[in-house]
Amino acid sequence: MAPITNGRTLFNEIPTGFPEPGKTTVYDTSQTIDLENVPLNGGVLVKTLVLSADPYMRVQMRPAHIESYMPPFIVGQPIFSLGVGKVIRSEREGFKAGDYVYGLLDHAEYSIPSPDVPIFGIIVFKPEPGLRYSAYIGAGGMPGQTSYYGWKEYANAKAVCHLLSHVFLEILLSAVFPQGETVFVSGGAGPVGSLVIQLAKQDGLKVIASAGSDEKVQFCKDVGADVAFNYKTTSTLDVLRKEGPLNIYWDNVGGATLDAAIENAANHARFLECGAISQYNSKDGVKMKNLDQIYARRIILYGFLVSDLAPKWQEEFYKVIPKKLASGEFKFTEDVTNGLENSGQAIRDVQTGTNTGKKVIVVAQE
Amino acid sequence: MAPITNGRTLFNEIPTGFPEPGKTTVYDTSQTIDLENVPLNGGVLVKTLVLSADPYMRVQMRPAHIESYMPPFIVGQPIFSLGVGKVIRSEREGFKAGDYVYGLLDHAEYSIPSPDVPIFGIIVFKPEPGLRYSAYIGAGGMPGQTSYYGWKEYANAKAVCHLLSHVFLEILLSAVFPQGETVFVSGGAGPVGSLVIQLAKQDGLKVIASAGSDEKVQFCKDVGADVAFNYKTTSTLDVLRKEGPLNIYWDNVGGATLDAAIENAANHARFLECGAISQYNSKDGVKMKNLDQIYARRIILYGFLVSDLAPKWQEEFYKVIPKKLASGEFKFTEDVTNGLENSGQAIRDVQTGTNTGKKVIVVAQE
Numbered sequence: 001m002a003p004i005t006n007g008r009t010l011f012n013e014i015p016t017g018f019p020e021p022g023k024t025t026v027y028d029t030s031q032t033i034d035l036e037n038v039p040l041n042g043g044v045l046v047k048t049l050v051l052s053a054d055p056y057m058r059v060q061m062r063p064a065h066i067e068s069y070m071p072p073f074i075v076g077q078p079i080f081s082l083g084v085g086k087v088i089r090s091e092r093e094g095f096k097a098g099d100y101v102y103g104l105l106d107h108a109e110y111s112i113p114s115p116d117v118p119i120f121g122i123i124v125f126k127p128e129p130g131l132r133y134s135a136y137i138g139a140g141g142m143p144g145q146t147s148y149y150g151w152k153e154y155a156n157a158k159a160v161c162h163l164l165s166h167v168f169l170e171i172l173l174s175a176v177f178p179q180g181e182t183v184f185v186s187g188g189a190g191p192v193g194s195l196v197i198q199l200a201k202q203d204g205l206k207v208i209a210s211a212g213s214d215e216k217v218q219f220c221k222d223v224g225a226d227v228a229f230n231y232k233t234t235s236t237l238d239v240l241r242k243e244g245p246l247n248i249y250w251d252n253v254g255g256a257t258l259d260a261a262i263e264n265a266a267n268h269a270r271f272l273e274c275g276a277i278s279q280y281n282s283k284d285g286v287k288m289k290n291l292d293q294i295y296a297r298r299i300i301l302y303g304f305l306v307s308d309l310a311p312k313w314q315e316e317f318y319k320v321i322p323k324k325l326a327s328g329e330f331k332f333t334e335d336v337t338n339g340l341e342n343s344g345q346a347i348r349d350v351q352t353g354t355n356t357g358k359k360v361i362v363v364a365q366e
Numbered sequence: 367m368a369p370i371t372n373g374r375t376l377f378n379e380i381p382t383g384f385p386e387p388g389k390t391t392v393y394d395t396s397q398t399i400d401l402e403n404v405p406l407n408g409g410v411l412v413k414t415l416v417l418s419a420d421p422y423m424r425v426q427m428r429p430a431h432i433e434s435y436m437p438p439f440i441v442g443q444p445i446f447s448l449g450v451g452k453v454i455r456s457e458r459e460g461f462k463a464g465d466y467v468y469g470l471l472d473h474a475e476y477s478i479p480s481p482d483v484p485i486f487g488i489i490v491f492k493p494e495p496g497l498r499y500s501a502y503i504g505a506g507g508m509p510g511q512t513s514y515y516g517w518k519e520y521a522n523a524k525a526v527c528h529l530l531s532h533v534f535l536e537i538l539l540s541a542v543f544p545q546g547e548t549v550f551v552s553g554g555a556g557p558v559g560s561l562v563i564q565l566a567k568q569d570g571l572k573v574i575a576s577a578g579s580d581e582k583v584q585f586c587k588d589v590g591a592d593v594a595f596n597y598k599t600t601s602t603l604d605v606l607r608k609e610g611p612l613n614i615y616w617d618n619v620g621g622a623t624l625d626a627a628i629e630n631a632a633n634h635a636r637f638l639e640c641g642a643i644s645q646y647n648s649k650d651g652v653k654m655k656n657l658d659q660i661y662a663r664r665i666i667l668y669g670f671l672v673s674d675l676a677p678k679w680q681e682e683f684y685k686v687i688p689k690k691l692a693s694g695e696f697k698f699t700e701d702v703t704n705g706l707e708n709s710g711q712a713i714r715d716v717q718t719g720t721n722t723g724k725k726v727i728v729v730a731q732e
Contacts, residue, residue, distance in 0.1 A: 292620055298669045
């Protein structure tokens with residue numbers, strides 16, 4: 001077979017604010033690849049099916065010498081993100097042609113993933129019947145794992161039924177006070193936040209969620225949030241003052257929202273510091289008025305990354321979550337971008353929040 | 367015996383910035399007390415010997431309807447703080463004339479403490495031979511307990527010797543890398559900070575400490591800090607960039623210092639959020655640039671109060687610490703204010719940081 005074009009999205013320059021397609025990243029068609037003969041050197045040739053655009057990718061658009069939890073993009077080379085692909089040829093043990101793989105993939109139609117990446121190296125998975133592949137980069141992948149691992153490890157959620165030992169009292173009080181603790185989830189419509197809402201409802205909590213559009217607010221309600229609001233048109237402080245105090249805050253956004261959550265935290269609240277999308281595209285800093293309440297109210301803030309918690313929770317996650325997604329017990333949404341040539345725009349959309357569900361870049365059909 | 371004057375420091379008005387003696391508090395000599403005949407109603411008549419002035423007292427100077435972890439001062443009534451007194455008469459079980467007591471006392475020469483205070487109700491203690499009473503409101507009292515309980519509960523300190531299991535390697539590496547983890551203690555010369563420095567050195571850590579005067583910096587060094595600096599004349603950021611990264615940060619001050627510590631935190635750092643003196647006298651808020659590093663570096667911030675940890679650690683504290691203070695193994699300093707009429711100034715000095723050691727107000731000799 002003759003060599004074919006291998007379209008790729010390259011990192012072109014480090015942005016100062018929001019990433020711009022055509023400037024921060026460029027789509028390149030200059031490379032060709034001979035699928036039958038390209039040397040694998042012990043590796044795996046993967047055809048990319050779907051790629052993920054995630055908030056943390058902004059953190060990778062930095063000068064390469066600055067350390068952070070995800071490796072930097074290198075100017076002139078393809079960007080990379082989590083994705084699902086199909087093995088075309090393999091010289092690597094544990095991988096064979098036809099396998100579905102999940103892990104970090106270059107934004108390229110075809111790639112030979114390095115076996116040496118520090119995290120999110122590709123793994124083989126068997127898709128759950130009835131569940132489309134793209135779910136494995138969202139609720140069934142890293143974002144869903146983030147929700148599941150973090151919630152299990154740190155939320156220490158108390159539903160009303162766990163607070164009581166007397167069955168009769170329990171039934172009586174459950175009727176009067178149907179909820180246990182209260183959790184606030186910012187970024188509630190995203191793939192992480194929306195699964196957190198569902199895990200929290202499963203645990204019997206009252207859930208407050210914020211999102212950036214009325215459509216996203218509706219999705220928060222659809223997946224079970226008791227209170228959901230558009231933070232662009234409604235004051236977060238007003239909602240939390242009315243609906244709090246908060247026993248748990250799942251923080252996807254940081255900044256002023258974090259300050260508002262601290263102001264409305266209950267004593268001994270747990271804050272799950274999962275992301276800070278409001279801060280990724282600005283170096284201005286944010287004025288915080290309530291940090292002294294961290295000690296006064298004995299709040300514990302847990303900064304965490306999904307990768308650290310994988311050894312403890314990954315096996316349980318894959319046993320529990322894909323089934324619930326396939327059956328529809330747990331809901332998720334996707335916002336599909338078609339074509340790798342549009343991955344730069346997809347990445348920007350996630351940073352500006354204009355996506356309407358988990359952003360999925362469909363690169364190819366099988 | 368005829369009634370005698372009972373001098374008292376009254377709360378006069380809620381301050382907007384730093385408290386001002388004569389305005390925020392006034393010294394009052396209008397009350398008399400008949401020590402032999404004043405009705406106790408089941409209580410204890412206490413002669414005040416020494417009183418403490420602590421940073422958190424600023425939090426008590428608030429409108430009474432606002433909840434916080436320490437009860438508010440009431441306008442027109444005496445302020446109160448931790449202190450040591452001697453029992454003159456008692457109708458309360460467990461207390462007898464001649465006993466030394468420690469706990470919340472009115473800023474009055476004589477008082478009958480309520481048995482119903484939610485925290486820090488008076489307890490009887492037997493002074494360690496060779497240790498003056500005032501130590502029991504500093505390193506041997508609540509501030510020292512704060513250090514001890516917090517350190518034991520949350521620091522999870524790793525000295526180099528704990529990281530290795532091979533004895534020979536341990537000795538070899540201890541010689542090359544004499545220190546284990548690195549801790550930064552802000553407010554290092556205060557009664558809390560200076561004991562933290564000593565506990566950290568006992569655990570084999572490298573200790574960086576900040577303080578607000580050259581005299582205080584010297585005290586930090588005297589108690590064992592490896593690096594100590596005057597944050598008013600030296601950039602905290604510069605020192606931490608050179609001496610970090612930090613595995614542990616003991617935060618007594620909050621604000622910009624906390625932001626600098628986050629910027630220089632190691633992955634998986636533990637932050638002990640103990641106080642925020644830099645924020646008590648201003649409502650302006652503080653601009654934070656590094657909060658997104660909480661999740662990126664998996665920092666855990668533990669907000670805590672000494673009172674919550676007392677049930678677990680108090681008994682051990684009283685067994686261990688007073689002896690070490692009496693023997694001189696653990697050092698402490700005091701900055702003495704003589705006379706209850708000067709308690710308002712003593713309280714202000716602690717807020718502005720012009721005290722030169724644990725602030726002690728000597729009210730009377732035995």
